Amino acid sequence: MPDTRTIRPYLEGLVAAAAKAAVAAGDLPDVAIPGAAIERPKDPANGDFASTLPLRLARAAMRPPLDIARAIVHHLPADPAIEPPAVAPPGFINFRLSQAFLQDQVEHIIAAGPAYADLQLGAGRSAQVEFVSANPTGPLHVGNGRGAAIGDALANALAAAGYRVEREYYINDAGTQTDNFAETLYARYQQLFGRDVPLPEDGYPGAYMVELAEEVRARHGDAFLRPPGEPMPPELGQLGIELMVGRIRKTLESFGVRYDRWYSEKSLYEPGGAYEQAMAILRDAGMLVERDGALWFASSELGEDKDNVVVRSDGRPTYYASDIAYHWDKFLRRGFDLVIDVWGADHHGHVSRLKTATKAVGADPEALQILLYQLVTLKRGGEVVRLSKRSGEIITLDELVEEVGADAARFFFLLRSPGAQMDFDLDLAVKQSSENPVYYVQYAHARLCSILERAREQGLTPDGGNVRLLTAPHELALIREMMQLADVIENVATRFEPQHLPHYAQDLATAFHAFNDAFKQQNDPSLKVITEDAELSRARLRLVLAARIALARVLGLMGMSAPERM
RNA sequence: GCCCCCGUAGCUCAGAGGACAGAGCAGACGCCUUCUAAGCGUUUGGCCGCAGGUUCGAAUCCUGCCGGGGGCGCCA
Numbered sequence: 001m002p003d004t005r006t007i008r009p010y011l012e013g014l015v016a017a018a019a020k021a022a023v024a025a026g027d028l029p030d031v032a033i034p035g036a037a038i039e040r041p042k043d044p045a046n047g048d049f050a051s052t053l054p055l056r057l058a059r060a061a062m063r064p065p066l067d068i069a070r071a072i073v074h075h076l077p078a079d080p081a082i083e084p085p086a087v088a089p090p091g092f093i094n095f096r097l098s099q100a101f102l103q104d105q106v107e108h109i110i111a112a113g114p115a116y117a118d119l120q121l122g123a124g125r126s127a128q129v130e131f132v133s134a135n136p137t138g139p140l141h142v143g144n145g146r147g148a149a150i151g152d153a154l155a156n157a158l159a160a161a162g163y164r165v166e167r168e169y170y171i172n173d174a175g176t177q178t179d180n181f182a183e184t185l186y187a188r189y190q191q192l193f194g195r196d197v198p199l200p201e202d203g204y205p206g207a208y209m210v211e212l213a214e215e216v217r218a219r220h221g222d223a224f225l226r227p228p229g230e231p232m233p234p235e236l237g238q239l240g241i242e243l244m245v246g247r248i249r250k251t252l253e254s255f256g257v258r259y260d261r262w263y264s265e266k267s268l269y270e271p272g273g274a275y276e277q278a279m280a281i282l283r284d285a286g287m288l289v290e291r292d293g294a295l296w297f298a299s300s301e302l303g304e305d306k307d308n309v310v311v312r313s314d315g316r317p318t319y320y321a322s323d324i325a326y327h328w329d330k331f332l333r334r335g336f337d338l339v340i341d342v343w344g345a346d347h348h349g350h351v352s353r354l355k356t357a358t359k360a361v362g363a364d365p366e367a368l369q370i371l372l373y374q375l376v377t378l379k380r381g382g383e384v385v386r387l388s389k390r391s392g393e394i395i396t397l398d399e400l401v402e403e404v405g406a407d408a409a410r411f412f413f414l415l416r417s418p419g420a421q422m423d424f425d426l427d428l429a430v431k432q433s434s435e436n437p438v439y440y441v442q443y444a445h446a447r448l449c450s451i452l453e454r455a456r457e458q459g460l461t462p463d464g465g466n467v468r469l470l471t472a473p474h475e476l477a478l479i480r481e482m483m484q485l486a487d488v489i490e491n492v493a494t495r496f497e498p499q500h501l502p503h504y505a506q507d508l509a510t511a512f513h514a515f516n517d518a519f520k521q522q523n524d525p526s527l528k529v530i531t532e533d534a535e536l537s538r539a540r541l542r543l544v545l546a547a548r549i550a551l552a553r554v555l556g557l558m559g560m561s562a563p564e565r566m
Numbered sequence: 567g568c569c570c571c572c573g574u575a576g577c578u579c580a581g582a583g584g585a586c587a588g589a590g591c592a593g594a595c596g597c598c599u600u601c602u603a604a605g606c607g608u609u610u611g612g613c614c615g616c617a618g619g620u621u622c623g624a625a626u627c628c629u630g631c632c633g634g635g636g637g638c639g640c641c642a
Contacts, residue, residue, distance in 0.1 A: 037584095039584075040582085041584090041585070042581090042585075042586090042587080045585095046585065059622070090584090176641060177642055178642095180641095202641090293640090305638090308640095310640095311640085313640060314640080318639095318640065319641075319642050322642095345637080347637085347642085348637060349638055351570085372570080372571075374572075417580080419570095420571080420579075421634090422578090423578065437590065440590090440605085442604085443602080443605075446602075447601085450601075450602065458601095487582095503581095506589075514606075516601085516606090517597095517605065518606090519600095520597070520605090521597085530601050
């Protein structure tokens with residue numbers, strides 16, 4: 001018997017075989033049979049699955065689609081997983097899953113447990129998700145939170161889909177911004193010792209730089225102080241970056257994100273490292289040209305609008321050089337089969353040239369997926385909260401987490417498709433009411449747990465429950481909803497659309513609430529999970545257990561907690 | 567000027583070339599002697615920005631236009 005994950009290809013197989021049988025029997029003209037095209041009807045009245053094959057065959061077969069549908073159905077064998085299929089205009093074949101099949105899914109889910117809806121799409125291939133990767137020159141802000149939520153959920157979904165996943169944070173610890181950061185830190189540090197020195201022009205005016213300088217002084221006293229006018233000690237910049245990265249790491253941990261690796265940009269430039277190797281490849285291919293004293297990557301020859309500088313005329317490499325070396329490292333040295341970069345939309349101009357460079361160093365540009373997410377606008381009391389990085393007045397991710405909690409923040413970040421600009425309503429996120437979908441979903445999980453707990457108090461457990469007793473409409477509807485999780489994971493992992501997770505979580509919670517409150521609506525106590533009938537109770541407890549597994553799974557994929565009581 | 571994203575209900579937004587376009591919130595009307603009312607039920611609300619095209623079939627794909635946002639540095 002097929003299960004949740006395999007039912008769709010199973011039906012495709014049935015339909016394709018029936019179509020071929022119809023051709024063999026002379027009921028259909030001899031035409032090529034494309035994929036059986038099984039989809040889910042929007043309206044449940046049309047069944048659980050539908051094939052549009054007759055519509056697709058109509059032209060080639062030169063027959064009305066309805067006739068084709070009838071011919072195919074005529075050759076479909078009876079199958080225990082489905083009820084007899086129905087033909088519907090203009091040419092659909094509609095399938096309804098059998099009650100027994102639905103009931104069996106409860107056992108399937110319980111047996112799978114926390115691994116429920118795991119897929120084999122990745123087939124053990126490796127995937128790397130690199131996300132946030134904000135410059136360690138300041139605290140993470142709210143926009144970084146969106147990237148964190150998206151990247152982490154995507155990584156979770158890819159892991160569920162059968163990839164070996166690594167999460168990575170790329171630390172920009174080389175380059176101009178780092179120098180500005182170090183100069184600012186040294187200025188603040190000197191100020192602590194009473195020197196009247198100005199901040200550098202392109203420095204970082206935020207108050208956190210003062211804190212950082214104080215931290216350095218508390219730990220190391222005046223060890224980094226140099227006579228006035230002398231250059232700063234380079235170790236101070238290094239230390240500052242380390243302290244800042246430590247803070248970022250802590251912020252992300254409080255957001256529920258843990259990385260497998262923190263990758264240093266600086267390490268690209270070690271002797272014999274990624275930078276040298278990647279540049280050697282480009283040089284050997286004749287793709288590097290010198291002009292105006294700088295070294296350019298001749299990307300225009302590969303279809304880009306223009307060439308781009310990789311080494312400035314003063315000899316320092318650009319971020320683009322770093323990116324090329326970094327992606328050479330990802331693909332050619334570490335050998336990831338799939339690389340996903342999650343970037344803010346303000347970086348969109350780099351997508352094309354990075355893909356071009358990736359191809360030039362010998363990687364498959366198709367294996368590089370760059371997911372762009374649009375800006376976040378904060379709203380409070382219906383008013384837009386203005387952000388200004390220049391003045392240092394930003395709302396940090398720490399502040400957001402403190403105000404609304406990591407769960408709510410992640411849920412709202414995931415709710416919108418990455419490509420859509422989003423408003424983040426601070427008032428709504430923190431509201432503990434029916435207006436807030438975060439609590440709606442978590443509340444469903446808490447009630448599932450509480451039902452199991454109540455039953456246990458009365459000596460009832462799901463053990464030994466017979467799922468064949470699950471026949472009520474709301475019970476079967478809940479099972480149908482639980483079955484969708486595999487599709488959702490596939491969608492997220494193949495299309496890189498994490499917004500399906502929170503939407504599905506809401507649908508699943510709704511199905512549970514409808515099931516759970518059916519007895520009130522119909523004023524029938526026998527519809528409760530825990531009833532006079534112990535056998536029926538045990539069967540429903542199995543359904544509750546399965547629902548808890550499914551809901552906990554989707555909450556986990558979103559990086560949210562699954563509270564047992566609220 | 568060129569490039570990217572968005573335009574769907576009053577608001578915030580889902581929508582996988584298929585059937586009558588959905589959800590939440592807001593609005594209206596019901597349901598607490600309850601396995602947690604952070605819940606449930608009923609209901610109001612749509613030229614899917616506009617105009618063409620492709621297709622048996624378009625909110626979805628293509629072209630053009632309009633509107634909103636972002637980007638086009640030897641910054642990252």
